[in-house]
Every structure is written in C-alpha cells, then in structure tokens.
Amino acid sequence: MKRIIAVIREEMFEDVKGALLEAGCEGMNVSSVKGRGRFPRIKKSYRGSKFCIDLIPKTRIELIVKEEDLDRIIDVIIENARTGEIGDGKIFVSDVEEVIRIRTGERGSDAV
Template sequence: MKRITAVIRREKLEDVKYALELEGIEGMTVTDVRGRGQQMGIRESYRGMDYCVDLLPKVELEIVVDSGDLERVVETIIENARTGDIGDGKIFISDVEDVVRIRTGERGEKAI
C-alpha cells in the first residue's frame, strides 16, 4: 500500500476530487495548509504599501491506495492539478505498513 500526499492549489481541489471519484477513489483526507517552494511567495500592494506574502495557501490531499493503483492515481492528480505555472504543488509518495479500520477491525487492503 502507498500513501500519496499531494499539495495543490486550492482552486484545483474540486477538479482533482471529481477526477479521482471517476477513477473510483473516494477516500481522502483534505487539509488547508500554507507553504512555499520555488514560488517564494508573491508581492502585493495594499493602500500604497508593498508587502510579501511568502506562505501561500494550499490544500493537502492524503490518499492511501493499493500499490497497483498508484500510478493511475498520481497521473490523475497531475492531469487535474496542473496549470503549468510555478506553484502547482508537489506529490509525495511513501509506503504504508498497515491500515486498520476502527469500526470493523479489518486490516490491510480491505481497510482502505
């Protein structure tokens, strides 16, 4: 099993969620986060004063999938989150040793 953690633009969340649902992926955790990468923030003006917003709002999706579904899910996220501009986000992939469904006690892939 694999954990996919995707940090994407907030405005792309609905597109990504819908595309994942079409692929049969419904379970996910979504968190509002702030961060920066190559984009290094943006310069804005407010009432004549310039300032830098260096921690930009993003959304973090966390999805656990069977290893066989990994590439399909990653490609779906990329296709639907990409704008082509700096700040589109990142995807992190890690191994998941086990999953336990609290309600039933099921373990492993059955618990996903």
C-alpha cells in the same frame, strides 16, 4: 500500500476530487494548508504599507492506495491539477505499513 500526499492549488481541488472519484478513489482526507516552494516571494503594497506574501494557500489531499493503483492515481492527480504555471504543487509518495479500520478491526487493503 502507499500514501499519496498531493499539495495542489485551491482552485484545482474540485477537478481533482471529481477525477479521483471517477477513478474509484473514494476515501481521502483534505485540508487547507499554506506553504511555499522555490518560487520567489510576492511583494505587494496595501494602503501605503508594503508586505511580502511568502506562504500561499493550498489544498492538501491525502490518500491511501493499493500499490498496483499508485501510478494510475498519480496520473489522475497530475492531469487534473496541472496548469503549467509555477505553484501547481507537489505529490509525495510513501509506504504504509498497516491500515486498521477501527469500527470492524479489518486490516491491510481490506481496511482501505
């Protein structure tokens, strides 16, 4: 099994979520996060005070998928999160050694 962590633009979340549900990926954890990549800091002025925005609000989606579904789910995320502009986000993939459903005690892919 694989863990996918996708950090995407907040405004793209509903599109990505809908596409993941259509692709049969129903279980996900979602959180609001702030972060930055390699893009330059945004300098702004408000009421005469200058400030720098260096942490941009993003949405983090965490999924556990079967290895055979990995590439398909990654493609779904990319297709629905991409705007072509700086700040579209990142996808991280890592191995998952074990999954256990607390309620039933099921293990492995049955617990996903």
